[in-house]
Every structure is written in structure tokens, then in C-alpha cells.
Amino acid sequence: MTTAPRRPGMADVARAAGVSHQTVSRVLNQPDSVAPGTRERVQQAISALGYRRNMGARALATSRSRILGVIVDQGGYYGPSQTSSSIQMAAREQGYATLVAAIRDTSQAEIQQVLDLFLDHRVDGIIVIAPQVQLMDRLTVLAGEVPQVLVADGVEPLEGMLTVSVDQHAAAMMATNHLIELGHRDIAHLRGPVTWFDALERERGWRDAMTAAGLPVRDVLDGDWSAESGHRAGVALLKDGLPEAVVSANDQMALGLMSALHDAAVSVPGQVSVVGHDDSPGASYFLPPLTSVRQPFEKLGEACVEGLIGLITDVPIQPVRITPELKVRKSTASR
Structure with missing residues (x-):
């Protein structure tokens, strides 16, 4: 032999x-x-x-696996997907492998299955991308036992947790104030799912900007991040009365909204201005090109990995909030 x-x-x-x-x-x-x-x-x-x-031998010698667990929603939404990719690249540069688990829902059984998988592989820490409200109950069980980074705004971390986020409140205020500066007074908000912390922070930013300007606050339009839900919201606005402008919580919902307005021969931005969030790759190719709040996902991924390694190695780390940037295109105009 x-x-x-x-x-x-x-x-x-x-x-x-x-x-x-x-x-x-x-x-x-x-x-x-x-x-x-x-x-x-x-x-x-x-x-x-x-x-x-020999990473196995190294793990035995150091009591660390150099594996980071990453939880992400399986919906394939642009923001979480880009954040996940950035985290994986940043982790690899730091000599860590990643074990990525997509979740379909936030049922107790599925969440526990994912956490058991991570514990079985002795992950050094966990990064949760865009955690939803229901997920937090299960994560708190591991607080203080496994270091965790939560990629979300508006979350109060426990001991052993760190929040890393784009400032979503500032993002929505930026979008809304842009419309106010253009002379718009009746500005609607197309919100993401209320179970998502980032969606709630974007809604809060819109409300605060409207209130600070002394403008009336409309009832929010509910969406689920999809273009289909944006289209449904557009149809509802056509029936109930059009605003002067809309702040959409993401670009895909803005796309669906603009499609519904186009089908009804409503001009964007001639009659209704529209702003999105994320500045996804296709935003500049929308008709018209979409004004959107850019989320720096590469920087976000790097900050997540640096923060988690800090927790793992007992280096004091402060919460990170990254400032977004407004990309003005042709979907907004003066009133």
C-alpha cells in the first residue's frame, strides 16, 4: 500500500x-x-x-475554533445579503472561517436548531444580521456565554453583546429632510416589516423629521421589503389619495411603488417624488434613476468582525454606528 x-x-x-x-x-x-x-x-x-x-490542533491548543457563526434572513434581501458577504470577506482576512445559517422564520424551534449547530461547532462568537424582535429572546439566553454582534439599529445590547449598525434613524431623517428642502409637505412612509429593528428606526427617523418641520404625519404604508408590497402600497395610494412624496424603507419597495404609479400615468418626480434606502446596484437604472440612502456594507462587515474579535479577546469595544450617505438622482424634484 x-x-x-x-x-x-x-x-x-x-x-x-x-x-x-x-x-x-x-x-x-x-x-x-x-x-x-x-x-x-x-x-x-x-x-x-x-x-x-492544522486548525483542529490549533483550536485544541488555544480553546478557540476560529469559526464565527453568522445568522441571516433567508429572504435574499439586498442589505442583509451584502452585509453577510462583507462579513465573510472581513473574517477571512482576519484568519477566521464563517459558518452561515439562513433562517426562514423566527420560530423557537428553528432558532434553537441554528444555535445548537453553532454550539456543536464551538463557534468563537456569533454575528446576527438584522435581528428581528422574536430572535432577541433566544439570543439573550446565550448572552455572557458566547460573544455576539447584532447588526441592527435601535437594539439595547446585553452583557457580551455589541451593536454594529448603519444609523437608520439618521438615514430616514436624511431622506425626509431632502424632500422637505425640495418643498414637499405631504410625505408618506412605506415601512418595512415591524418585526425588524431597522424598519422601526427608519420609521422613527421619518416621523421625527416630519415633526421637527411641523408637518402632518400620515398613516404609514406597510410593506415586507418586496417590490410586490411596494406595488400594493402604490395601488392603495392611488385609491386613497396621493402624497407629494414617499420615503420607502428600501429600494425594492420603491421599485414596486414607482411601477404602480407608472401604470396609472402618475409622473415620478413630476407628481410624486420617491426616495429609497440601500442604494442597491440597480437603483441608478430605475426609470427614473432612484434617489436613495447608501448603506456602506463593506465598512459594516469589517466593523462587525473587528467588534466580535474584540469581544472574543476581551478588548474593550464601543457600539458602532456608521453614517449613511444620500445619493440624489432623478426620482426627486422641487415641488
């Missing part, structure tokens, strides 16, 4: 690079502590030998 060739070890790398075993370890775990020339020599030896770390 043929014997499989021996995998190169750290000692082989050290011998090839002409350095000590400890120097190789520092290059792998604390590269900034090694002189650039030495670090490059070690990295070249690693590449030439095809050396790979």
Missing part, C-alpha cells in the same frame, strides 16, 4: 526560511510583529512548501 506523503509542518517552514519555529508562529498569528523582510521570507517558504495550518 502506498504511503501518503507527509504534510509539511511548521518546522519545515522554519528550516526553509532560516528562522525559528517561534518566528513562523508569529508570522501566522501576529504578522505585524515581524520585520517585513523576515515575514516575506517565511511567506515564500509557506507558499513553496504548500504548508497549511
Whole structure:
């Protein structure tokens, strides 16, 4: 029987690079502590030998798995999907693997199944993207046991938790104030699901901007993040009376809304101005191109991973709120 060739070890790398075993370890775990020339020599030896770390042995030695659990809604919504991708890339750059679990709903059974999966794999910490209200009850059970980062605005974290978010309240105020500055006074809000913290914060931002300007606050229009729900809201507005402008909680609902208005020969922005949230890739190709609040998802993912590693390593970390940016296009105009 043929014997499989021996995998190169750290000692082989050290011998090839002409350095000590400890120097190789520092290059792998604390590269900034090694002189650039030495670090490059070690990295070249690693590449030439095809050396790979034994992560199982490392986990036993350090009591850490270097695996981060990530929970994301399975709906495929643009914001959570982009945040998940950014987290996975940022984690990989920091030498962590990610175990991603999509949830269909927030039933106790499904949430417990996901948490059991993470615990079975001994994850070092958990990142929850856009946690919903029902999910928080189960997460609090693990508070203080497994470090957690919650990617949501308007959440009060417990011990062992950290919030990292785009400032959704500021985002909606930014969108609403843009319309007010254009002269609009009757501004409706197309809200996301009330079980989502970010949706509630965007609604609060719209309300606060309207109240601060002394303008009447309409009843909100309910949506579920989908273009279909935006279309239904547009049909309802056509029946009940059109506002001068609409702040949509995401771009997809804005797309559906604009489609309903177009079908009824209502001009955007001639008769109704529309602002979305997320600045999704297709926003600039809507007809007309959509004014939207841009969410910096790459920065968000990096902040999540940095924050969770801080919790894991007992480094003091403060909650992170990232300021969004308004991208003005042709779906808004002066009244």
C-alpha cells in the first residue's frame, strides 16, 4: 500500500526560511510583529512548501475554533445579503472561517436548531444580521456565554453583546429632510416589516423629521421589503389619495411603488417624488434613476468582525454606528 506523503509542518517552514519555529508562529498569528523582510521570507517558504495550518490542533491548543457563526434572513434581501458577504470577506482576512445559517422564520424551534449547530461547532462568537424582535429572546439566553454582534439599529445590547449598525434613524431623517428642502409637505412612509429593528428606526427617523418641520404625519404604508408590497402600497395610494412624496424603507419597495404609479400615468418626480434606502446596484437604472440612502456594507462587515474579535479577546469595544450617505438622482424634484 502506498504511503501518503507527509504534510509539511511548521518546522519545515522554519528550516526553509532560516528562522525559528517561534518566528513562523508569529508570522501566522501576529504578522505585524515581524520585520517585513523576515515575514516575506517565511511567506515564500509557506507558499513553496504548500504548508497549511492544522486548525483542529490549533483550536485544541488555544480553546478557540476560529469559526464565527453568522445568522441571516433567508429572504435574499439586498442589505442583509451584502452585509453577510462583507462579513465573510472581513473574517477571512482576519484568519477566521464563517459558518452561515439562513433562517426562514423566527420560530423557537428553528432558532434553537441554528444555535445548537453553532454550539456543536464551538463557534468563537456569533454575528446576527438584522435581528428581528422574536430572535432577541433566544439570543439573550446565550448572552455572557458566547460573544455576539447584532447588526441592527435601535437594539439595547446585553452583557457580551455589541451593536454594529448603519444609523437608520439618521438615514430616514436624511431622506425626509431632502424632500422637505425640495418643498414637499405631504410625505408618506412605506415601512418595512415591524418585526425588524431597522424598519422601526427608519420609521422613527421619518416621523421625527416630519415633526421637527411641523408637518402632518400620515398613516404609514406597510410593506415586507418586496417590490410586490411596494406595488400594493402604490395601488392603495392611488385609491386613497396621493402624497407629494414617499420615503420607502428600501429600494425594492420603491421599485414596486414607482411601477404602480407608472401604470396609472402618475409622473415620478413630476407628481410624486420617491426616495429609497440601500442604494442597491440597480437603483441608478430605475426609470427614473432612484434617489436613495447608501448603506456602506463593506465598512459594516469589517466593523462587525473587528467588534466580535474584540469581544472574543476581551478588548474593550464601543457600539458602532456608521453614517449613511444620500445619493440624489432623478426620482426627486422641487415641488
